[in-house]
Amino acid sequence: MYEPNVVGDWREYDERAGLRVRVHRLERSEPPRGRDDAAEGLTYFCLRVTVENRGTRHFGVHLEDGQIDVRIGPDGESALVDWRNSQFIEGYDVYPLRRATAVLYGAGPEAALSRVDVQVQLRVDEEWTERALWSGVVGPEGQGGCAPSTAVRDSLAHQVSDFLRAQAEEGTA
Template sequence: MREPNVIGDWQECADVHAGLRVRVHGLEKAEPPRGRDEAAEGLAYFRFRVTVENRMREPVGILLEDGQLDIRTGPDGESAFLDWRNSQFIEGFDLYPLRRATAVLFAAAPEHFLNLVDIQVQLKADEEWADRYLWSGDLTVPDGLPGTGARPDVGSESLACQISTFLREEAERGQG
């Protein structure tokens, strides 16, 4: 895990898990699920999705539970509250070739920390651990036009802008 992915990017797994792709996407503010109002007092709820795609030739058993996710927010990387009761994990699912499985997860953190959200995922496939991958995003910047994956003009100081610029520069260096 040398550099973070931007929320919404696919990450190709390596080595034994070559052919699996993981994506953290759909990061958005959300209302606390019913019955969690008291637990969320003073915190801003948000949700995101983790999708796993199988591009291998054989089915693979996927496991993604709360212990395989780490969510950090703010400049000091404070741990966010992962609402495991209301999240929908992937538990022992046989993922066939050319199919996807998605987990919908709820978390909460102080509102003023939502400008930096880091989500680390370590998938388990066929009882073997895949590498850990990190996605970074910003809940305070509105998304771009639907379907474009682009954000409107934002200041060069935003995390998403810095990551996008870094990845673009690295891609250009790799081609040159």
């Protein structure tokens, strides 16, 4: 059973030794160059996607608008993403022991921000990685982080995974 990462978790890429990525700092934040007219009545939030290289060789990383999908609320509706204010990683070489961070601004109805899913698909050295999903909640302005979402930890998928794990352990005992 596939379980999403919680906002703040690192995700390692097995096929690219040392390369890892995470979505973090999901918080309320107004964009630096003003609000998008389409965001009238919506609450803005900001998130960061960091790519880190803990390996021994450099990786050419590309992460732009079509490679990040943000869904909000229990029905997974698309968030308004403010591309004008967002900053991406475009053709950047991430050398060993270095990081690169993309900053994304989005907006949605206040009630829907209790659940945010972010799907990321990196392009590394001109090859696509598999998609990875992070789930969390938008924290208060200035919080600088995000507490793990209880909706994610207590979801039906998580309960089923726990049940199957317990059954497997009983079978081997």
